[in-house]
Amino acid sequence: MIQRIAIIGLGTMGPGMAARLARGDLQVTAYDVAPAAIERARAMLGTAEGVLDALGIAPPPAGVGTVRFTDDLGEAVSGADLIIENVPENIVVKADVYRAIDGLIASDTIVASDTSGIPITQLQAHISHPERMVGMHWSNPPHIIPMIEVIAGEKTAPQTVATIRDLIRSIGLLPVVVKKDVPGFVENRVLYALLREAVDLVERGVIEPEDLDTCVSWGIGYKIAVVGPMALLDMAGLDIYKSVSSFLNADLSNRDDVAPMVLEKTGASKLGIKSGEGMFSYTPEQTKALQADRARKLVAVRRILEGRE
Ligand SMILES: NC(=O)C1=CN([C@@H]2O[C@H](COP(=O)(O)OP(=O)(O)OC[C@H]3O[C@@H](n4cnc5c(N)ncnc54)[C@H](O)[C@@H]3O)[C@@H](O)[C@H]2O)C=CC1
Numbered sequence: 001m002i003q004r005i006a007i008i009g010l011g012t013m014g015p016g017m018a019a020r021l022a023r024g025d026l027q028v029t030a031y032d033v034a035p036a037a038i039e040r041a042r043a044m045l046g047t048a049e050g051v052l053d054a055l056g057i058a059p060p061p062a063g064v065g066t067v068r069f070t071d072d073l074g075e076a077v078s079g080a081d082l083i084i085e086n087v088p089e090n091i092v093v094k095a096d097v098y099r100a101i102d103g104l105i106a107s108d109t110i111v112a113s114d115t116s117g118i119p120i121t122q123l124q125a126h127i128s129h130p131e132r133m134v135g136m137h138w139s140n141p142p143h144i145i146p147m148i149e150v151i152a153g154e155k156t157a158p159q160t161v162a163t164i165r166d167l168i169r170s171i172g173l174l175p176v177v178v179k180k181d182v183p184g185f186v187e188n189r190v191l192y193a194l195l196r197e198a199v200d201l202v203e204r205g206v207i208e209p210e211d212l213d214t215c216v217s218w219g220i221g222y223k224i225a226v227v228g229p230m231a232l233l234d235m236a237g238l239d240i241y242k243s244v245s246s247f248l249n250a251d252l253s254n255r256d257d258v259a260p261m262v263l264e265k266t267g268a269s270k271l272g273i274k275s276g277e278g279m280f281s282y283t284p285e286q287t288k289a290l291q292a293d294r295a296r297k298l299v300a301v302r303r304i305l306e307g308r309e
């Protein structure tokens with residue numbers, strides 16, 4: 001049974017994940033190699049806890065769910081039943097972490113990666129006892145989005161998948177087991193098909209970025225939260241899909257490299273909210289207000305979709 005969890009990497013994803021797991025009565029130890037990230041994560045934890053209160057996800061009545069921060073890797077993983085690796089999406093960085101923890105943990109400690117899409121088969125080549133490694137892909141913001149993909153690599157034991165699936169269910173979240181270890185798994189394959197087309201349309205001057213967001217959020221996103229893509233095909237009619245896809249698919253973006261607009265912005269350190277500018281610009285005050293407004297709306301929508309309002 002999983003009771004003690006170590007989270008390694010406290011950037012965008014780690015703090016919300018820690019807050020949500022603690023609400024599931026789990027004991028979380030949170031570690032990052034950068035002291036500044038630990039300090040930021042302490043503040044983010046408080047914000048995430050406020051959002052969880054608004055979601056009605058209360059702390060367990062007589063529970064022991066806690067989050068403890070540490071700057072010592074050995075202390076973080078000591079006695080953990082599950083490690084969630086949450087460091088940057090780079091196989092070299094992730095492999096370094098697996099090597100660093102290998103001698104510090106028991107051979108049956110489960111090691112999960114929150115990778116956005118590196119196949120688990122590639123990751124588990126860098127750890128001993130690869131049968132205990134599994135993909136556990138959360139979606140951002142992790143304390144609000146209830147779905148988590150669970151992915152087995154070639155060497156993952158079925159019991160490892162079952163343990164993680166059951167853990168996710170036991171704390172009231174929604175596991176989706178992906179049946180093949182394909183790059184990007186399912187969520188990001190679908191998301192990146194959409195993002196490739198969206199970036200292409202803006203880059204070709206077909207639409208302004210603000211208008212692209214209005215079109216997709218209100219035309220597609222709002223609807224798809226209620227009617228998933230497979231059900232949407234039935235709602236529209238497969239005959240319509242057949243007719244439109246017969247001429248449209250061939251015209252959709254099929255570029256297999258990163259779009260020049262994205263390379264230009266990342267080259268100029270325009271990374272989005274984290275750097276103050278990306279597709280749009282953000283002052284620190286705007287970022288704070290935007291994040292609060294988004295959390296409030298996501299909470300309200302989730303409560304309605306779950307039939308709680
Ligand atoms: N940002 C997103 O929307 C999502 C990201 N992911 C995935 O989650 C993982 C983490 O992503 P983010 O939180 O966005 O990254 P991030 O870049 O915001 O944070 C990564 C953190 O890892 C720390 N770190 C780097 N090397 C480390 C080491 N050796 N030991 C301990 N900590 C170390 C960094 O100091 C940083 O605080 C990635 O694999 C990413 O693809 C998954 C779902 C959504």
Ligand SMILES: Cc1ncc(C(=O)O)c(C(=O)O)c1O
Nearest residue numbers: 115116117138139140187188
């Ligand atoms: C742009 C982008 N990339 C990856 C992810 C992920 O799920 O890994 C997300 C997300 O929303 O969670 C994302 O927005």
